[in-house]
Amino acid sequence: QSVASDILRMDSTNGDALYVRGLCLYYEDCIDKAVQFFIQALRMAPDHEKARLACRNAKALKAKKEEGNRAFKEGNFEEAYSLYTDALTIDPNNIKTNAKLYCNRATNFSSWPNVYQTWLSNFSMYIKHGCVCPALLIYRLSCSSYMDTEMYEEAVRDYEKVYQTEKTKEHKHLLKVAQLELKKSKRKDYYKVLGVEKNASEDEIKKAYHKRALMHHPDRHSGASAEVQKEEEKKFKEVGEAFTVLSDPKKKSRYDSGHDLEDDGGMEDFDANNIFKAFFGGPGGFSFEASGPGNYFFQFG
Structure with missing residues (x-):
């Protein structure tokens, strides 16, 4: 890896x-x-067959794993089990990804309640009599799967059991990570508001704001019912708020780390209309123009 990085520093097209x-x-x-x-x-090298195969495997593995996660979250446990099993056949050499897949598949015992409850009962007995390793194993498997499928309340619950059983630094750290993710999941998800991935670039964030701000701008819905207008106004404000945070590197970093921006007054001066005007203003910008009471049309520069 270090050799490849050194080569790329000298020749980024290798x-x-x-x-x-x-x-x-x-x-x-x-x-x-x-x-x-x-x-x-x-x-750089269109005939690089190894890169082509690796890219195909990586995309297939990611897609199949996400399909399994989605089925698991929706309660389709048998389907999730099948998808995770299919994913495991894509590349047996990818140990780290496959370890997560095995963890996810193990959690699908919940689709067979009697078997699952028997397992938990037996592992509880292990804990009671001091044989903690088997119990910790199943809880760790469960926790990992819950984290991977964004079921953070369940993950915190089981990590608390793990930490109570064996109070190590590792278990304390894992519990804190789960608690942080749970806290973050209860906030507004600005990435979902804009419809972008968490690793979205600055340009992607701007494009997403451009699209959604126009979609939900109150003037566009001036002829709708009062209920629709209220809902669109709410969405317009959320889009502006999301853009304010994700387009600012410092605010974005604090948001991603779980910090509550409201705690330090970071959003006190927020105004969705001002954000909109600043974004679309200037020569060649965008404007809403009225053609009559309650009627607006879009004009692009």
């Missing part, structure tokens, strides 16, 4: 180095970043 860098990330379970390197490698 297809082999891009492939090796992507492969390292792939086996560290950083699949999204790995795919970016594989794609770049193929741009």
Whole structure:
């Protein structure tokens, strides 16, 4: 990995180095970043078959895992079990990603309640009699799967059991991570508000705001019912609020780390209309113009 990085510093177009860098990330379970390197490698060397195969495997593994997570969250446990099993056949050598898949698949015992409850009962007996390892194993498997599928309340519950059973620094850290993710999940999800991924670029965030601000602007819905107008106004404000945070590196960093921006007055001067005017203002900008009472049309520069 270090050799590939050194080569890329001297020659960022080296297809082999891009492939090796992507492969390292792939086996560290950083699949999204790995795919970016594989794609770049193929741009530099279109006939790089190893990069093509690795890219195909990475995309397939990610897609199948996400399908399994979605089925699990929706309560389709048998389908999730099948999807996780299919994912495990894609690349047996990707140990880290496959470990998560095995954890996720183990949690699908909840689709067979009698078996699952028997397991938990037996592991509770292990804890009672001091044989903690088997119990910790199943709870750790459960916790990992809950975290991976964003079921944070369940993850906190089980990590608390793990920490109470064996108070190590590792278990304390895992519990704190789960508690932080639970706290973050209860806030407004600004990424979902704008419809972007958490690793979205500055340009992607701007494009998303452009699209959604126009979609929900109150003037666009001036002829709708009072109920619709109220809902669209609310969405317009949320879009502006999301853009205010995610377009500011410092606020974005604090938001991503779980910090409550309201605690330090970070949003006290927020005004959705001002954000809109600042974004669309200037020469060649955008404006709403009235053609009659309650009637507006869009004008692009």
